Amino acid sequence: QVQLQESGPGLVKPSQTLSLTCTVSGASITTKGYYWSWRRKPPGKGLEWLGAIRYDGNTDYNPALWSRTSITLDTSKNQFILQLNSVTPEDTALYYCARGGPRDGAYDSCGQGTQVTVSS
Numbered sequence: 001q002v003q004l005q006e007s008g009p010g011l012v013k014p015s016q017t018l019s020l021t022c023t024v025s026g027a028s029i030t031t032k033g034y035y036w037s038w039r040r041k042p043p044g045k046g047l048e049w050l051g052a053i054r055y056d057g058n059t060d061y062n063p064a065l066w067s068r069t070s071i072t073l074d075t076s077k078n079q080f081i082l083q084l085n086s087v088t089p090e091d092t093a094l095y096y097c098a099r100g101g102p103r104d105g106a107y108d109s110c111g112q113g114t115q116v117t118v119s120s
Contacts, residue, residue, distance in 0.1 A: 002026040004097050004111035012091075012118050018084040022097030022111060029078055030055050037101035038071060038082045040093035041113075048093075052102035053080055060102040087118045 008020035022036070029036055037052040051061035053071040061069045070083040084091060094115050100107030 002099055002109040004099065004109055006095060006097050006111045006114040008095075008114060008116070010115055010117060012087055012116060013120050014088055014118055015086055018082070018087050018091065018116060018118075020082045020095055020097075020114065020116070021079050022081070023077070023079050024099075025078070027099070029073055029080060030075055032056075034099055035060075035101045035105065036071075036073075036080045037098045037107070038095065039098060040095045042090070042093040049101065049103055050082065050084070089118045092116065092118045 003025045005023045006020055012018045032055055034055050035052040038050040039047055040050060041047050049062055050065055051059060051069050051071050053059050053073055057073055059071055068085045072081050074081060094113045096111055096113045098107045098110040
């Protein structure tokens, strides 16, 4: 059974870089055929896909956010990491990592989510 757990700071100041880690257990992030995605849900809005990384390191990003987004694999720790640069209060959201995607592709496992607030 695949389990995913998000971790990172709950509060980030405007203009700083948000960094979140997703730790995966029960499966290897280098298993062929899988994407690993980040999504978020801002207060009062719908779920937004941020980007994904494939088992071989290939990435795909939401065009609206691609200039500020980076997703990498840490195969030594079986983790994948989201970095979102130059954050603003509009980046305040519940952030989720998941297995699946990219974009509207199928998802079969998801973390519980971690709240990130952007505020000075």
